[in-house]
Amino acid sequence: MKLYLVTSNENKLKEVRLILPEGFDVESIEAIAPMKDIVEDAGTFFGNSLKKIEAYRDVGVPLLADDSGLVIESLGGFPGVNSARFMQNSHYSEKMQIILDRMVNEENRAARFVCAALFYDPSNSVLVGVEEQVEGIIARKQTGENGFGYDPIFVPQGYSQTFGVLGDSVKKELSHRGKAFRKLFSLVHLYTGK
Ligand code: ITT
Secondary structure (H helix, E strand, O other), rough: EEEEEEOHHHHHHHHHHHOOOOOOOOEHHHHOOOEEEEEOOOOHHHHHHHHHHHHHHOOOOOEEEEEEEEHHHOOOOOEEHHHHOOOOOOHHHHHHHHHHHHHHHHHHHOOEEEEEEEEEEOHHHHHEEEEEEEEEEEEOOOOOOOOOOOHHHHOOOOOOOOHHHHHHHHHHHHHHHHHHHHHHHHHHHHHHHO
């Protein structure tokens, strides 16, 4: 079954492909339709993920969407659903430094990555969704070159290094995206009977 991921973020596509079960193939929606400027103002990860699906519903192909972000407890959930838009035109190293500076005297380092993943089948208007998270802490400094976004400052629970250091194979097992899409694919599998 061929699925189209509504994203302009190549790293998401790469991570979803790493956990694809047999019988599924994922392509970016950009392969068949121009990328649209989707206003992600729903206020929740699920709501924004749904806006991505709605934007391409008329294309008539099976869709996937991922809305995700980093939620930091001591910053009241910041950057949360605004993870991509916070200082949008700045490099991630600057964005992460701002966060680290704001937390320099903060003992509560608790944080989580959240991913709301959706599947939509236009042939019968079936929509399947799951939300998953990975808990961890915000490191004291940026380390590692793997992954993307905020990975160099996020240390998953049970580990002492960031996703930026741990790399793809550990991240795919532990991450919000890995958990969400594994669950989503198993539900789609049940639904399609394939
Ligand atoms: P699309 O909306 O086109 O899918 P995006 O990057 O704008 O791409 P989101 O709106 O879902 O995606 O914003 C997610 C942001 O949260 C992302 O840009 C990163 O800054 C951060 N993020 C999400 N998952 C992450 C991960 O696995 N590792 C590091 N940062 C992540």
